[in-house]
Amino acid sequence: MADAFSETDPQTNTGLLTDRNVRLAGQVVAVVFAAAVLYLLYRIASLVDLGLLETIFPRFVDAYLLVLFIFVVGGVLSVILGVFVGLGRISRSTLTRGVTVGYVEFFRGTPLLFQLIVIYYGIPTLFGGPDFPIQNWEIPAAILGLTLNHGAYIGEAIRGGINSVPDGQMEAARSLGMSYIGAMREVVLPQAWRNALPAMGNDQVILIKDTSLLTVIAVPELLSQFRDVYSTTFDPWTPILLVAVAYLCLTLPLSYVVTYFERRASPGGDNE
Amino acid sequence: MSDPQLVFDGVNKYFGENHVLKDIDLDVEDGEVVVVVGPSGSGKSTLLRCTNRLEEIQSGEIRLEGVSLTDPETDINLLRQRIGMVFQSFNLFPHKTALQNVTLAPRKVKGIAADDAEQTARDLLQRVGLEQKADSYPHQLSGGQQQRVAIARALAMRPHVMLFDEVTSALDPELVGEVLSVMRDLADEGMTMLVVTHEMGFAREVGDRIVLMADGEKVEEAQPEEFFENPETDRAKQFLSKFLEV
């Protein structure tokens, strides 16, 4: 019988893509990428105007706080709305389910930018035009648009979360005499929540970045500040740096918060 | 003479085209332990699930203590409080401790105060031999322990009837005994039980009546002695012969 384990046999089934080579290739790419980034940062650093940085810093802080405010309010509202949307999606009533599906399809199927423009420019025209009662409509419009849009995505995430809870959980709860809503609230939703957290966390990070679209409805957020500074000074990198740092100061803490919630909601963790 | 506690009257059920329960008539008296056996697909689990309306029947009636389960006027949540069910896959709530699993329904459905519910729960956990595990989460318990907690959870609502749906089928053999032991104690205390199982030893020793189901029909019904020693129908003989082959 032929010796099948000779060490001198070439690896015929992987060719060049041996484990070792693949790992090496990954490392090479990583080094090249890191080097490129470092080089860019070095070039950028020499272009940054510290004097300008100091002057424009306060307005970027204001913009950051505004985005934070819109994000917190819009985020909370979209999650609350999402719970109702998720429940509506699985309702046994065809009417409820149909309406919910229609809502989700519209807000996921049209661009957020379009929705924001419709709300900001369209709604006042419907309700009085020059007599429209809300003078600073851009912030409520922003929150409304973001909430409606992300409510649809969160709704789908929660629906997925609910569907991944075993049927037996609802059956057991109802067998004990709990109502549908009671069973949902005490047994299914807490588990669905845990399942849906990664998708929800993802969506909220996207919400933060979506605030950049608010520039077209005259909200003085981060991107608007950048455009204003750039169009008057023609210095891109100084404000770019501030914008990048500001967004990271929003998305990174959010990631930590989501991880914290995920850990808390995992089985064995204290959930009440 | 009053109605038996649990009555199945001409019950028919279809899954689509499939006729899974064919004209089932069955009475369960107060305090009786009725064991339902039969091959897979015979409809025995379905019968159980129709008893607390986890499944709907198409014709016939199921009555608990004279109240029709299928009447639209009936408050099914109220009725379900009187029927306890234990599942093959335990279905404990994973995000709650054993104690919390047992106290949840009494507190949220019956509005019982937290302290009282906890006291009752601890008593029940002790009764099933798990008072030490009150603060453990389901994933920290063995299968047999989880199933015993499930029994305690069902008992916490003080049901009049207990339904057991192949509750030991998913357990390792060594863990089956502890669960059956709890069920026997329950029977001795006079609980009305409708038990679907493959455990013939239990059926023989604890059952007051054995019901054999096959292909959606009730094939034979007899006291354990008669059923195991002197089966009447061929179907019953065929079924029992499989068990003796081991």
Next chain:
Amino acid sequence: MDGTSRRTYLKGTAAGAATLGLAGCLGFGGSGEDTIQIGSDIPYPPFEYREADGTLVGFDVDIAAAVFGEQLEMTPEFNQTAFDGIISALNNGNFRVIMSAMTINDTRAEKVDFSDPYFTAYQTIVVPQNSDVTTKEDLRGATIGVQKGTTGSTAAAELKEEFGGDLDIKQYDLIADAFNAILNNQVDAIINDNTVNAQYISQNEDQLRFVEGDGAAVEQGKNAPPYLTLTVEEYGIAFRQDDDDLREQVNEALATIRENGTYDEIYNEYFEG
């Protein structure tokens, strides 16, 4: 094609003078197939905007047709660009020149070179018909709508400084958005070029009006419209700073069309007197 119908019309009336001009400033091999990309923020009526059927029209469009089309025998093509990034886009090579009702000023002159001025404009203030605002001072504490990156935006910023910060400014991507906003009670006033303001006001005479009064134009002795003017400005065509040859040719072409009456014709078509 954009501007083709106008080209034909103008050619018919200015044929004679155009031939003379051509002889002088032709430097491109004269095939007439050279396309020149022009960056512009559309819509900005009456300088560049689209009619309902999509045809591009406007003062800048016609001037471009006369200068680049007829005089320099190129085919002008307008590229839609957001105004607040238009200079960077020019310097990045996205197009050859900017014709977008662009005011000549020192800050911009650091980044681009301008042609000779081809239009004079004034920053004016638009308010709703029933507004209480009749002077500049009345704007204290009000909300102003402007377009991002424009000299109107700068004028509003200066006004805010004058008021010690007592002014709220909302910046819009398009000037049309700002007018939408004033019609939706989102801003109390708009600061923008007078001719563009006049265009929107004429379409909304019941709702909007100018703030009247004397201002910068009168101070500088210019032939101003009867509205309050905050600044006096001149439009120029913007070139990259290394594009001197083309710029000189364009200056010559501008001079030519002023002399031969083409400019006046185009002017009178869009602006009365």
